[in-house]
Amino acid sequence: MKAIMKEKAGPGLVLKEVKKPDVNDLGPRDVLVKVRRASICGTDVHIYKWDEWSQSRIIPPLITGHEMAGEVVAVGSAVTRVSIGDLVAAETHIPCESCYQCKTGRMHVCKNLKILGVDTNGVFAEYAIIPESVLWRFSSEIPLDFASVMEPFGNAIHTAAVTNLLGKNVLITGAGPIGLMAIQIAKVAGASTVIVSEVDPMRIKMAQENGADVIINPAEKDLVKEVYKILDDGVDVLLEMSGNRKAFEDGLKCVTMGGEVSVLGIFGGKIDISFDSLITMRGLTVYGITGRRMFETWRIADELLRAKKVDLSKVVTHIIPFEQWEKGFELMLNKQCGKVVLNLD
Structure with missing residues (x-):
C-alpha cells in the first residue's frame, strides 16, 4: 500500500510502497481501517520540518498522520465496539485504560498516553491498524471530508x-x-x-x-x-x-x-x-486544554455536524488527492489554507 512516512531522521517526508497490514497483524482489540480521508495537522508539519520537538519525540521509520475518516475492514478477536463496514474517525490520544486518570473518566490526560502517528504508525496510508478504544462511529449524515477533521473540531469544542x-x-x-x-x-x-x-x-x-x-x-x-x-x-x-x-x-x-x-x-x-x-x-x-474529552466531546462534535449546526466547509479549504500530499504540506507551510484533506478514494 501507499504510505507517507518519516523514513529517516531529517526534514521532509516520503510517499512509498509498504506492506499492507492484514488480519494476521491485528492484536485482539485492534481494528484494520481502510482510510478514505486524512487531514493534515500542524503536528504533521512539525514532523515534516523535523523541528526540535520532532527530533526529541519521533523514532523513524514511522507512518505519520492522525486525523482520519475510514471504513472498518477487519477486527481483532476481542473487538466488540465496532464491526466490519462501520465508518469511523479516530481519537488521537491512545489511553492505557488502567491508570488513575483513565479510571476516573479522564482518558484524554492518561498518564501513559500514546499519540497516533507520533508514538505509533499513523493514518497517512491506505490502511491503518487502530485500537478499538479510540475509534468513534460517526453519524452517516456527516460527509467524509468533515468526519476527517472531527479530531481538531473536538479541540475547538473542548476549549x-x-x-x-x-x-x-x-x-x-x-x-x-x-x-x-x-x-x-x-x-x-x-x-x-x-x-x-x-x-x-x-x-x-x-x-x-x-x-x-x-x-x-x-x-x-x-x-x-x-x-x-x-x-x-x-x-x-x-x-x-x-x-x-x-x-x-x-x-x-x-x-x-x-x-x-x-x-x-x-x-x-x-x-x-x-x-x-x-x-x-x-x-x-x-x-x-489538551485533546478532547473521551468521548463526551466526540458526541457533541457528532451532533453538531449531523444537525448541520456548524458548517466546516468554511474551514476545510482544500480537498486533494492523496498522491498530491506535497501540495497540501506546501499550503500548510505557507499558511495559504484552512484545513487540508487528503482523499484516498
Whole structure:
C-alpha cells in the first residue's frame, strides 16, 4: 500500500510502497481501517520540518498522520465496539485504560498516553491498524471530508465548552483552523459577541466568513484598547488559540474581573507574564486544554455536524488527492489554507 512516512531522521517526508497490514497483524482489540480521508495537522508539519520537538519525540521509520475518516475492514478477536463496514474517525490520544486518570473518566490526560502517528504508525496510508478504544462511529449524515477533521473540531469544542457561553462576550486569540471552528461553536453556544484577534489577511477573511462579530488586527491596532471601546467591562471568556505570548498577555488584559480563560495554544517554552496582576488579583479562572474529552466531546462534535449546526466547509479549504500530499504540506507551510484533506478514494 501507499504510505507517507518519516523514513529517516531529517526534514521532509516520503510517499512509498509498504506492506499492507492484514488480519494476521491485528492484536485482539485492534481494528484494520481502510482510510478514505486524512487531514493534515500542524503536528504533521512539525514532523515534516523535523523541528526540535520532532527530533526529541519521533523514532523513524514511522507512518505519520492522525486525523482520519475510514471504513472498518477487519477486527481483532476481542473487538466488540465496532464491526466490519462501520465508518469511523479516530481519537488521537491512545489511553492505557488502567491508570488513575483513565479510571476516573479522564482518558484524554492518561498518564501513559500514546499519540497516533507520533508514538505509533499513523493514518497517512491506505490502511491503518487502530485500537478499538479510540475509534468513534460517526453519524452517516456527516460527509467524509468533515468526519476527517472531527479530531481538531473536538479541540475547538473542548476549549469552548469549559464554561457556559450563553450571553457571554468571547475573545478568540488566533484564527487558525481550530480558532475558526471555535467561532462557530461560540455562536452556536449562544455567545452574544465573538471578537477575534488575528494578523494574517487570509485568516482575517476566513474569520469573517465563519461569523466573527468583530475582528481586530493587533499589528495595526491596540487589541486591549479596541476591546474596551466595544465592551466597557471587557470580555467574559478568552479562548487562547494562538500560542503567541503577546496575544495571550493582551487577551488576559481584555478579560473582565472574575472571567474565564481557556488555553489551547502551545507556546513552545516558558512565557513571561505578570501572573499576579493579570490572573490572581483579578480572580480569573484558567483552564489548560489538551485533546478532547473521551468521548463526551466526540458526541457533541457528532451532533453538531449531523444537525448541520456548524458548517466546516468554511474551514476545510482544500480537498486533494492523496498522491498530491506535497501540495497540501506546501499550503500548510505557507499558511495559504484552512484545513487540508487528503482523499484516498
